[in-house]
Amino acid sequence: MSQYRLEIRVKPRPGLLDPQGKAIHHSLNSLGWDGVGDVRVGKVMYIDIEADSETSAGEAAEAMCRKLLANPVTEDFEISMIEALEGAGS
Amino acid sequence: MSQYRLEIRVKPRPGLLDPQGKAIHHSLNSLGWDGVGDVRVGKVMYIDIEADSETSAGEAAEAMCRKLLANPVTEDFEISMIEALEGAGS
Structure with a gap:
């Protein structure tokens, strides 16, 4: 078993209202940045997962997104492998 | 002037308490994922910026982070260029 660190980005679907993004925009x-167009705000999560392989760590992360981390109606998610931590490759 | 889309990730500094991450962990x-270690939660922002060049778009984003988007005491930020939108290169 190896440890993997994954980055999961959860963001509002295109076209859906994003009040937090509107507020930041x-x-x-107001602070003088006139050249700013659309702003969208989501969550980023860094999760350490113990798994047999990079593939199974990614699959576990996808299952977590579907079950808990993302709202399937209003949000999209993307998963990236950041790094293999200690134990990886053994 | 060209349009650039930037991704800004704001996350709690290492060592600082992250109650949202603890809750997700x-x-x-509880849902049966025992192999999950540390979880850290931050924000991800997608910002469209009109600027002369990729470099100046990045500098503007950094100034925004220092002034508004990130808490300099408790959070770190990372900026990535996602894509050059229409008008880029002209």
Whole structure:
């Protein structure tokens, strides 16, 4: 078993209202950044997973997103492998 | 002027308490994922910026992080260029 660190990004689906993004957009404009267009805000999670392989760590992360981490109606998610921690490759 | 889309990830500094990460860790364990170690939760922002060049878009994003998007005491940030939108290169 090896330890893997994954980065999971969960973001609002295109076209859906994103009030937090709107608020940040407005604040940036107020602070003088006129060149800012659309702003979307989501969550990023860094999860350490113990798994047999990189593939099975990714599959576990996908299952976690479907079951808990992302709202399947309003959010999309993306998973990236950040690094293999100690024990990887053994 | 060109449009650039940047991804900004803001995350709690290592060693600082992350209650949201702890809650997710606990939930994942309860759902049967025993192999999950540390979980850290941050924000990811997708910002469209109009700028002269990729470099100046990145500099603007960094200034935004220092002034508004990240808490300099408790959070770290990372900026990546996602894509150059219409008008880029002209």
